[in-house]
Amino acid sequence: MKVLLTGGTGFIGSELLKYLTTHEVVLLTRTPSKAKEKLSHTDMGNVRYISSLDDYHHLNDFDAVINLAGEPIADKRWTKKQKKHICESRWTLTEKLVSLIHASTTPPSVFISGSAVGYYGDQQEHPFDETLHVSDHGFTHNVCAKWEQIACRARSEMTRVCLLRTGVVLAPQGGALSKMLPPYRLGLGGPIGHGRQFMPWIHMLDMVRGITYLLETPHAHGEFNLCAPHPVTNKLFSQTLAKTLKRPHLLRTPKWALSLAMGESSVLLFDSIRAKPKKLTELGFHFSYSRIEPALKNLLQHHD
Known part of the structure; x- marks a missing residue:
């Protein structure tokens, strides 16, 4: 396939490239x-780098777009x-890609576009899948909802659209885990607030495998929760992380302290x-890591 990729230098995109070596990639x-560099x-010699879409008037030459x-x-x-x-870093580029797909006589067969589980807002302890209808006025929902609405405009008989409602992606370097490790290594780890809030996590390997699976599965379309089948509470995640690092698990960070430090963005915690991930598993995708401890x-495994 010839794939147009945006966000290829980012946390997920740079890892995804390792799984696209058999494809021709144009990276924006x-x-x-x-x-x-x-x-x-x-x-692997399969990537061409471009700095703008200004020279493109259509995407007839592409088989897929991953945004x-x-x-x-x-x-x-x-x-x-x-x-x-x-907002603008997501919405503006997605609008441009959709307009180029509309301008194509032979458009890409698939448009895979980012989103996040923040779309759902706070759902307390209730388990749910992609069928959940959400009416929420929070910032994370509004960002994701409009992002998805724009992406869905690319949908046609010739182009299927897959939306990646991504959870907390765990990787050895970068992302949430790298921010957590320093205090935990010092024995200062612990739950945040009461610790009962559920955290939808996913191993980076399953994240990029999941995207590749959607790319290569012709009947896949719609919203997909990119998170492991067994979300855990913040307290259980914290205990497991401390246990894996062989460190004590004694401290608790009060909600007021993080709200003060982070402001409105503390809702992410x-x-x-x-x-x-009901839709992904029903498609036949098998997670390499469905439980948090493994x-x-x-x-x-390469850390002290």
């Missing part, structure tokens, strides 16, 4: 020279300016999202 990036270990670009949602405090940047053992 602001700085091709930096991207080429960063991805030199994953580029993962977007400002990281958890890296900075949600000021008014940052919220705008988070306190919203309880017990999402199940996942963390694998991810931390």
Whole structure:
């Protein structure tokens, strides 16, 4: 396949490239020279780098588009300016891609576009799957809902659309886990708030395998929860992480302290999202890591 990839230098995208070596990839990036240097270990000579879509008037030459670009949602405090940047970095590029798909006489057969489990908002302890209808006014829901609405406009008889409602992606380097490790290694780990909030996690291996599976499964379409079949509470995750690192699990971080430090973005830690990947498993996808303990053992096997 010839694949147009956005977000290819990001946390998930750079790992996904390792699974696209049999495909021809055109990678959209602001700085091709930096991207080429960063991805030199994953580029098997199958990647071409472009800095803009301005030279494209259609996407007739592409078999697939994978759209993962977007400002990281958890890296900075949600000021008014940052919220705008988070939204526009997702919505504007997705609109451009959709317009190019519409302008194509032989459009890509699949458009895979990012989203997140933040779409669901706080669902407390209730388990749910992709069929859950959500009416929510929170920022994370609004970002994802509009992002998905824009992406769905690409849908036609010739183009199927898959939406990636991604959970907390766990990897040895980068992402949420790398932020958690320093205090846990010092024996300062513990649950956040009451710790009963559910965390929809996924091992990076299953994340990129899941995207590849959707790319190569012609009848896959619609919303997909990209998270392991067994979400865990924050307390259980915290206990398992401390146990895997052979460190004590004694401290608790009060909700008020994180709310003070993070402001509105603290909902990313306190919203309880017990999402199940029903559609992905019904398609026949098998998770390499469906339980948190084996996942963390694998991810931390090279750490002290």
